[in-house]
Each structure stands twice: as structure tokens, then as C-alpha cells.
Amino acid sequence: MSQNAERSRMRNSTQRTAPSSPQEVREREFESFVRATEPSLKAVLHARLGQDRGQLAVAEALAWAWVNWKKLPSIDHPIQYLAKVGTSRTRLRRLDPKVEARPPIEQGDYEPKLDDALKALSRQQRVCVFLIAALGFTYSEAAGHLGLSKSTVQRHYERGIEKLRSSIDPPTDESDSP
Numbered sequence: 494m495s496q497n498a499e500r501s502r503m504r505n506s507t508q509r510t511a512p513s514s515p516q517e518v519r520e521r522e523f524e525s526f527v528r529a530t531e532p533s534l535k536a537v538l539h540a541r542l543g544q545d546r547g548q549l550a551v552a553e554a555l556a557w558a559w560v561n562w563k564k565l566p567s568i569d570h571p572i573q574y575l576a577k578v579g580t581s582r583t584r585l586r587r588l589d590p591k592v593e594a595r596p597p598i599e600q601g602d603y604e605p606k607l608d609d610a611l612k613a614l615s616r617q618q619r620v621c622v623f624l625i626a627a628l629g630f631t632y633s634e635a636a637g638h639l640g641l642s643k644s645t646v647q648r649h650y651e652r653g654i655e656k657l658r659s660s661i662d663p664p665t666d667e668s669d670s671p
Contacts, residue, residue, distance in 0.1 A: 519562060522562075523558070523559060523562060526558070526565075527555060527558075530571060530572055530575070531551065531555070533572050533638055534551055534554060534555075534572050534575055534576060534579070535547070535548075535551050536624060536628050536630070536638070537572065537576045537620075537624070537638045537639065538550040538551050538554070538576055538579050538580070539623075540619070540620045540623035540624050540627075540628070541576070541580060541616070541620050542580065542583065546583050549579075549583050550576075550579030550580055550582065550583045551579060552579075553578065553579045553582040553583060554575040554576065554578045554579035554582070555575070557575070557578045557579075557582070558571075558575060558578075570637070570640065572637075572638055573637075573638060573639070573640045576638070576639075604661055606660060606661045607657075607661065609660070610656070610657050610660035610661050611657070613656065613660060614653045614656055614657070615649075615653075617639075617641075617649045618649045618650070618652055618653030618656070619653065620639065620649075621635060621639075621646050621649040621650040621653060622649075622650055622653040622654060622657065624638070624639075625646075625650050626650075626654070632646050632647045632650070635650075
């Protein structure tokens, strides 16, 4: 075996061994926590706040989690709690309007009325529609992440979808047609 291959094997084997210090244990536990919770946290915060502020909120929430790591195990619903932390920490900042600008959509089907129709929904309806229709969450999953009952999430979703449908494709009055 070449010297480089041996060094690589040794390095990899030492990386898989048990952590030797409390700091390494904490880091590994936190990394595992982030891998498990970040996708859901990101989905909730992006749905609530939009992509740019949502990404900032995820970073703020995970930074808070790192600093308060000892408190986190005592929190019953960590994703819901961290979503509130991220939301409140980004609320205090004024974001540069340039950061919120979206690039033009280049491909795929796009309904021009969709942006305005989504803005017309209540915040809860918009979040529920995004989590369920766009990300494929079940009512129960969305309810757990948002701290709402399943029936409340279902009601927000159904009302939101109905408003979107009527905004994008309003019913036509048949009596006006020749």
C-alpha cells in the first residue's frame, strides 16, 4: 500500500473513532441534530418568510441552537421553537431590498397571476398551501411544524387553494356570453 493511501486510511479511521473531548461530542451531536431538523426548519421558514429571509432565519435559529445547546433537549417541539427564534431574530433587522429581488423565471410553466394571488392569501393560508402543495407535507406534518391542529391546517389549506383558484381562473358569468 502506498504511503499516501495508508495516511488516507489512517485519517479516515481516526475520524470514525469515538470523540475524545466533550467539545467533539457536542459538535457531533449538534451536526446530527442539524442533519435531522434543518430540512423541516428550512421548509417552514421559507414558507413563512420567503426564500431570502427564510434562509437568514434558518441560520439565526441554528446559531441560537448552538449557543443554547444545553437548553434544547428540554424543549418539547424544537423545530417549532427554532422557527419562532428565526422569525423573531430576522424581524428585528431591516433587509436590503436588493436582497429580496428575485431573478426572472427562465423556464417551466408559470402563471403570471400567481404572485398576486399568493400575496392576497393570509399568512397562515400561504404557509399551509406552500408546505402542503409545494413541498408535499401532510396535514399532520405541517400542523406539527407550525404548532397548529391538523384541522386548522386543513382549513387554512383548503381556503387558500380555493382563493388561489378563484383569483387565477375566476368563474365566468355564462349569461354574458352570446
